[in-house]
Amino acid sequence: MPDCGVPNQTLQQPSTIRPIGVYALSGLAADGDQFFSIDRVRGYLISVNPKTNNTVILNPHQLEDKEWIDAVGLSLWHDTFWFGRDREVFWCDRATLKTSLLAELPYTVAGVAVWENTVYVSCQKSGYIHLFDRDTGEPIGKFPQPGVGEETLAANAEGLWVCDQTEQTVYCLEHTTGKILLSALTPYSSPTGIAFYQPDPAQDPVCHIVYADEEPYIRDNPNAESPHELTFRDRTFIHPLYLHHNPADHYTLSNGYLVEFSYVEELLPLDAVTLNNVEWRIALPSNTLRQRVRHVEPIGHPFTIEDQNGQQVAVFRFDQIQPFQGGLVGWKATVEMYSLKYSLTPEDIEGERPLPTELERYLIDDDELDMEKASIQQAAREGAGTETNVLRKILRIRNYVYDRMSYGIQPAIDTPAVALARGTGSCGEYVGVLLALARLNGIACRTIGRYKCPPHAEYRHLPLEPDFNHVWLEFYVPGVGWLPMESNVDDVIERGPYPERFFMGLSWYHTEIGKDIPFTKMNADDKPDDFSLRDLAINHIRFRILDELDPSETVGKADD
Template sequence: MIPDSSISVVPQFSEKTPVLKLGKTRTIRPIAAAALRGITFHENRLWAIDTINGYLLQVDPLNDNTTVLNSSRWRDFVGVTGLAIEGDTLWFTRDDSVFFCPLSGETDPKRFVSLAYPANGIAVWKSTIYVTCEKAGYILVFSRETGQEITRFYAPGIGVENLTVRDEELWVCDSAEQTVYCLDRATGDVLFSVLTPFENPTGLAFGSDSEGEDATLYVAYADREPYIRDNPNADLELQYRDRTFIHPLYYHFNSRDRYALSNGYLVEMSYVEELSPLDPIDLKNLEWRMALPAETQRQKVRKIEPIGLPFREEIQDGQRIAVFQFDELNANERYVFGWKALLEVWSIKYQFVPKDGENLPPLPENFRDRYLVDNDNLAMETETIRKAAKEAIGTETNILRQMYSIRNYVYDRLSYGIKPHIDPPDVALNRGIGSCGEYLGVLLALARLNNIACRTVGRYKCPPHPLKRNLPLEPDFNHVWMEFYLPGFGWLPMESNPDDTNEGGPYPTRFFMGLAWYHAEMGKGVPFERLLSQGLPLTKEQASIGELAINHVRFTILEELQPE
């Protein structure tokens, strides 16, 4: 517990310290901080708590100048996870309790309330205290005057949450969900949610301009990152170090179309094939067809240009295809050919709830022959998959709950593992280990057997390092995910395996009806790459793309974008 000696938290800044101005947003990196867990703005200055070092910090948002405000009492703040300021009172959470003390430090902190489980985050609005508690699964609401619990709201996510208040809104970040939620402060209902550009958000606060108007929402992040250490007394070593920073969260909620966009990036992506056949070949009148990036609500194509060789563009089922023409191709020739695209990519989260899955119109008639059948080696006729399809949904009839149940069923039975080839869904399910493609195959099979139209989408993910600008980044693997169809609205995305993070659950829902900014969407409903020789599809006996060429995929993050 906190000793009875005084704790000084007197602000040690100059009156000339610049304030955060609207539009002057930047990544803030407090000096000497190891893990920020709570942040707040007070009188146009940023306050933050470093839970590892116990530092109560005052940070200049314009230049990262950092002051430790509790220089003699830092031990008492080790383990503090939430921070709030209301008037001249500092509030914080540590262990299972909520404490408060004057900013002047003239008296000892007092315990406001103790919980049955650890208290995580805190926000204060006049006479109301909001406290998050992961173990309880609630946001607890207390009266400041009596210390009594007034009500409680369901926590919107499954991880450790922190929060802040703005007018009639309660804003919550969840470390496991990689998500910020906007809640109605009176009811706790989720108004909308957005994905954060980085993993493990640990605190959030709204900055203000010099006139006191609400400005940018800032989110703190804390994790450990791997790095290669050059040990002068040994070989290179893989080590881990603390990484913590504060970054603006840009967002736009489109209430009409039921989705929210957040931090976008201008990315240059190139996909190139290097012709290098493994065996002798002689192909006549060859068409090498590559899907081009798609136009979606979260991805905009600014420009596409050829690399190495020219191509003609065709439209197939509404999707753009680059067609490279070779009159003759043999093993003695070498080419580099492909495309380069300039893309705007955003994180997107669709805002549908279970009631939106009731009383839906029928599927479009042409969907049944395309998205409800086994057209991709899905083993839908096997006893294993048919039994799993029934078990996955039980008696559920709501399409959104069905899809959610199918996802959780697959996550309960598969663990992620890389394999050199993709096995059918029945084999993967019996084995209990699958790659992203095998997760996807099981999901597609179970959904289609339950009359949920769905399709494979993908194809690559940009390495998720948005602070590494103007550097070529190469993904280690390709990646696929899925879209399922909600009649009356359209296609909704769902990741194949990245949300399978906890053995046995609970599983986050960040990528259930959502995609992060680093997903690059290629042509949908069409093959990503296909070969035609003399007008006929090339068979595996003739040659496969993997035997003919080596692909080169490169991303370069150019700048961060703000949604209009």
């Protein structure tokens, strides 16, 4: 397959910084060729050399008083450090590290940042970012937090940068109003700090994020009867956040990965069957705003590529498939996959705009959606309420479904009426309910997806296999286009508030394949009426993460 006109640029050097001897870092600051952070478990204020990972404890003689334990949201302004602990905000001279109290809030502080004469303090329980005078500590205003989680902060001339741990999202806000200028997804979960690193004044600063969470691993315990035990260990590191912002179209791409994706069907018939003049069609990964196919090649059997409704399909042909014949049929694709996040607001799309006539087919019941049933029609009315703006309406419907369903794998996919009444469902059942309620409210929706690459960006060149397939939604906004919305993944907080990280956003590991066409289909001259591909073959799905991509270098320069 010819390349798609995208420069084959990748990051040649490892970019992850792994401080030594720390457990859970919170807050991040940068100055010259150093990073600074707080290990809230040990109470260390540390400096880190990003080139060597060399870690220095800056407060070795202040550990006994535990002044820095559970400190959060480190920030650096000129020669002073700023941070929070419990409900209080402190500052200290960089040389002496003697702390002074600036202000106290009614609730626990999560993040602190300073810009000129203003100190910004985030507080999840209050739901606001509070503004204080840097000299007097007097409150001078507040504006709402953009997300639902604990938020750490940084500030520069471009704006106030907010890093939300639950949303896995970075926002840039206007300094004074809190208006969202952009939002971008982080490539890893549990971000706990943000800073801009600029060791060379001749180069632009690069946003960096610190992460802190636990990861499961298999421990070898020689004293146990079964020596392999599942346990957890702390994981904390610093990693760049690469951004490509398109303000005209209201979206931002962040860290991408060059991924090798293989889909293979292994012929393993359950029954003796003879098929003649066979045409086996398997959709290929799509080229989208956030996904670009560099190369595809066959596995096992040759194919030709055809265009089907704007999507590329691998077409395999056999003169005959004989009873109990073996073989492999599939493709391997090298794909650029980026995180995508829109920053559209309801105000951006005020006013009635008609749905294009050719998209009216996305308003009908074409897949056993139970749209004629009274229970689904009532749910559609309750879900949308009196909202007329399409963004507010679809978000309200999503939250309505989240209030009434919990995620669970079922032996088979039931129709929306059954799944909603049961109160649990798989991603496919969430999709069915959301499709039905949205379409009944005049919102064009369609299913998209197929598989997710296991989200382990640090596992390079290793074979990774997903445990399940996965589907999500796209909904159409007249005048804007199709926007993504995850099916069930943001349903993580009982009765809300629910994150919106994947409302109008997708992380890099989502794979889009064959939009608006069947994923796989077989035609043959004498195919039995009850024939199913599941009785003929089993599939094998494998990913390999080859490298990390900076969208400002790949997508940005290609767009220019």
